[in-house]
Amino acid sequence: MKKTVAEILAYVALWAVVSSLAYASDPSPLQDFCVAVNDSKAAVFVNGKFCQDPKMATANDFFFSGLNIPSNTSNKLGFMVNLVTVDQIGGLNTLGLSIARLDFAPYGLDPPHTHPRASEILAVVEGSLYVGFVTSNPDNRLISKVLYKGDVFVFPVGLIHFQLNVGNTPAVAIAALSSQNPGVITIANAVFGSKPPISVDVLTKAFQVDKNVVNYLQAQF
Structure with missing residues (x-):
């Protein structure tokens, strides 16, 4: 049966939409996990890392200790971050996650920066932070807020953002990022x-x- 021009165009449009959706995010994992190892003899190479045989995985491949330890903030910015990525937890490979502890001296600053590969969600554990991000051109609108203990704020992927301790006591925040290697x-x-x-x-x-x-x-x- 012959199809009309309108039907053909509709099929083409549908195919274009489906194709764009198919490439809109990382591919789904084909196994439960893919623990990254520095072993060129490993069988699979995924996301820039060699994968360990899943049968050899242990709890330590998914474990990190130390986010309870404050970082040294005696620098010009009064700020330090302890970022935990796939380089610290091999089990993060292919999972699209990382986590960080942010320590601020009184009035310390995490200066304007971007994460090219990740959105970020930040929770204040101690103190108060003035946080914000700037929207892309042409608006360049500042969206900002003062956060207190227990408050949460989201920074969209790729946008310039910052955090400033507005208190006279140290501040601590925990951030989760939507990439195993978010970059900064x-x-x-x-x-x-x-x-x-x-x-x-x-x-x-x-x-x-x-x-x-x-x-x-x-x-x-």
Whole structure:
């Protein structure tokens, strides 16, 4: 039976939608887990890691100890993060998860940054944090809030975000991220601390400031 042009177009449109959905996320795992090991003789290579034979997995492949230990925040930012990814827990491989402890000195700052491969959900354990993220162009709208113990906030994947301790006591937060290797790009470090440095001509025009200002900022990194 011949199909009309409208029917053919409808089939094409449906195929395009289904195809786009099929590639919209990571493929589903084909086994319960895929513990990452540094063994080139392992049989399967998944997400940049070799997989251990599942029959050899033990509880330690899914275990990490130490998020109860405060990090040293005696630095310029008054901030330190202890990030637990697939490199610390081999069992995270293919699961799309990681976790972090964030420690803040009084008025410490986790500076504006992005996670190119993960959304983040953050829960405040102690203290109070001013947090926020900026929407993409052209709006660049700041969405922010002060969080207290027990509060939770979400940072969408890829968007610039930050956390600032607004109290005079230390603050602690726990963050979960939707990638086994979320990555991080700290904006100031990337722009003013790249190696080799970005041309001063580029930065003066981008930020609309004097070259001396750019030279000063680059010297800080």
